[in-house]
Amino acid sequence: MRPAPTVSLNGARSAADGPAVPMSPQDLAEAALDAIAAGAGEVLVHPRTPCGRQSLSPRVVGPVLEALRGAGVGVPLCVDASIGAEPDPAERLERVRSWSVLPDRAAVSFAEPGAGELAGALLARGVSVEAVVPLGGPAGPEPMARFLAWPVRTPGRVRLAVELATADPALVAGLRGLPPVALLLYGREAAAWPVLRLAARCGTGGRTGVGDVLHLPDGRPARSNAELVAAARAVWEREAGARAGTGVTAASR
Structure with a gap:
C-alpha cells in the first residue's frame, strides 16, 4: 500500500515565509485539495484570524x-490546539468546549501545561487526539513522562x-x-526529511508540509504543500522498499 502522509498546511508560518504558505480559509482549502491529490491522507491546519494570528x-x-469540507476535502482534518x-x-479549554464545528482530530502538545485536561475535553466532545511529544530536544523527558501519566x-x-x-x-x-x-514521527526544518526517512524505515506514520519544512529533499525551495507531499511519497516508497529488502522489522503498533 502506498503511504498517505499527514500534510501540515501552514504550521506556525506567516505570509512572510513566502507564497507556498496558505493563510486564508480559501487558500487552505485549495492547498489541501492539491496535497490530497498528491497523496496526503490527513490535513493538519493552524486556523488564523484575518490578520494572521493563530x-x-x-x-x-x-x-x-x-471551507475545507465545503471544498470537498474528504480526508480527516486535524486542528492545532497548542499554546501558539x-x-x-483555561482559555484553551473554554475555546475547545465552545466549538460549534468539530475537527476529526486536534493536536495537543504534552510539552505544554494542561495537556491532559485538554486532551480529555477533546475526547469528551468526540474529537480524536494527536498527542504531540518532542524527543531529543531542549524539552527533555518531561513531555513523554506527562503523556505516559x-x-x-x-x-x-x-x-x-x-x-524528533x-x-x-x-x-x-x-x-x-x-x-x-498509533505512532507518527516527524521533524521540522533540517530534521524534516531525515525523520521522514526514519519513519518510512520504521513503518510508522509520517508528516510533511510547509508547516514543517520549506525545502525539498534536494534543497530547492518547495512551491507548494502538494510538491512536498509528492516528494515525501517518493522518499517513503524508496526507504520502505529498502526496509522490505533487508527484512527490517517495523516499529509501528
Missing part, C-alpha cells in the same frame, strides 16, 4: 473547517505524534513499550 475561537476554527493559538490553559482510555482515538530533533533510531526503539496507540 486562534482557537469558534468564529475562526468553524469557518476554516467549513491560545496561551492560557495520562490515562489512555480509548487507544483507538489517540495517536502519538513524536517530534534528530533522526535517531535509538529514540524510536524506546517507543516500542508505550501504550498501544
Whole structure:
C-alpha cells in the first residue's frame, strides 16, 4: 500500500515565509485539495484570524473547517490546539468546549501545561487526539513522562505524534513499550526529511508540509504543500522498499 502522509498546511508560518504558505480559509482549502491529490491522507491546519494570528475561537476554527469540507476535502482534518493559538490553559479549554464545528482530530502538545485536561475535553466532545511529544530536544523527558501519566482510555482515538530533533533510531526503539496507540514521527526544518526517512524505515506514520519544512529533499525551495507531499511519497516508497529488502522489522503498533 502506498503511504498517505499527514500534510501540515501552514504550521506556525506567516505570509512572510513566502507564497507556498496558505493563510486564508480559501487558500487552505485549495492547498489541501492539491496535497490530497498528491497523496496526503490527513490535513493538519493552524486556523488564523484575518490578520494572521493563530486562534482557537469558534468564529475562526468553524469557518476554516467549513471551507475545507465545503471544498470537498474528504480526508480527516486535524486542528492545532497548542499554546501558539491560545496561551492560557483555561482559555484553551473554554475555546475547545465552545466549538460549534468539530475537527476529526486536534493536536495537543504534552510539552505544554494542561495537556491532559485538554486532551480529555477533546475526547469528551468526540474529537480524536494527536498527542504531540518532542524527543531529543531542549524539552527533555518531561513531555513523554506527562503523556505516559495520562490515562489512555480509548487507544483507538489517540495517536502519538513524536517530534524528533534528530533522526535517531535509538529514540524510536524506546517507543516500542508505550501504550498501544498509533505512532507518527516527524521533524521540522533540517530534521524534516531525515525523520521522514526514519519513519518510512520504521513503518510508522509520517508528516510533511510547509508547516514543517520549506525545502525539498534536494534543497530547492518547495512551491507548494502538494510538491512536498509528492516528494515525501517518493522518499517513503524508496526507504520502505529498502526496509522490505533487508527484512527490517517495523516499529509501528
